[in-house]
Amino acid sequence: MEVLKLLSLFLILHQSWSDLVTPTSATESPIRINGGQPVNETVPFQVSLQLQRRGRWQHFCGGSIISAQHVLTAAHCMEKMKVEDVSVVGGTLNWKTGGLRHRVLAKHVHPQYSMSPKIINDIALVRVTPPFRLERADFGAVQLGGSDRIGEKVPVRLTGWGSTTSATSSAKLPDQLQALNYRTISNEECNQKGFRVTRNEICALAVQGQGACVGDSGGPLIRAGPQPHLVGIVSYGSSTCAQGRPDVYTRVSSFLPYISQVINQDLSQ
Template sequence: IGNFPWQVSLQRRGSHFCGGSFYNSKIIVTAAHCLQRVSTSVLKVRAGSSNWNSGGVLVRVAAFKNHQGYNARTMVNDIAVIRLASPLTMSSTIKSIALATTAPANGAAATVSGWGTTSSGGSMPVQLRYVDLKIGGRTQCASSTYRYGSEIKPSMICAYAVGKDSCQGDSGGPL
């Protein structure tokens, strides 16, 4: 977790299903689509570990709130905040993510980390993984090569690399 101390695992009944980013001692930022049809009673967050299933700290969730403009069909405003039931203590393995103050330039380097599958429908690795990507403009990401077309809305960001991507289970994690 050393390179990504802000990465957390969202877990439902003991299984990883989405990522998130540690913002402060009681707040996690994730994707709103990760929290659809999920009750706080079965939701926990693991922080401070490279393994989603062991180590670090496992904390219950007190509440979560999706962006009021979230649209599940178009994925616009696909962001949510989670309030933890007890605060996490910052350490060498648990640190706040630095938030961007400006939009990244097209072609800028970016990294996605997570415990997502390495192929569609595959199994999730126990160990945290990452992939280096580049920020793309809407035209690039809507091209036939990347096939996202009109799904990329003006409020969204796109990152790409030939033959590399995030996958199921990486949703909600840091870029």
């Protein structure tokens, strides 16, 4: 299976980021999150996970603030990382400038995370210091919602600094946060389109030219409406982005007990 996750890991672990990704005025992988639009309003829960390369911090994955000390992201973003090499930047729409940088104290990759024979349990929590200043307007924890499973044809919103080109071999990261509004599809339809998803995943699909891409991994999928909440974490998709195939997300509602367990464990230490 050709997956964004594998490509993200390849980019991060096997070459200098600056050799593979050319930052532009539009982030990492899709055509503006492939077909999305630059975000102008505050997204207080959105963060950029960054890795230092050649003396510069570089964006490699997204994440969502879920408590004063915790970020929710994809397991594949953090599995191979040393916590001392990663920082978290929040409170900004531009991953290069502004915002506040936080050091990573600990990572919690789901103990049953696996990439073979298929991708499962692609979820991780990152604990930061100092705590996020949630009293500020540009910071805030996203609501996780309840255990109800999101169905098909539900309006959702993806935000991230993923590549604005469809070819992952020449990924270009926008500086400005991007957003894409589209809809979920059923897991059955997602499987029919070539993916082997589990009940712990959600798929979303837009028209050709729109979708997630490398660099969006770990970022938030938000259910739209009067009480927006986090329903998905960018996990994987096709190696060529936004070509009319689904994007696959970790289903947050399936992991609420795990998330609570990790947070409570950290806070009790």
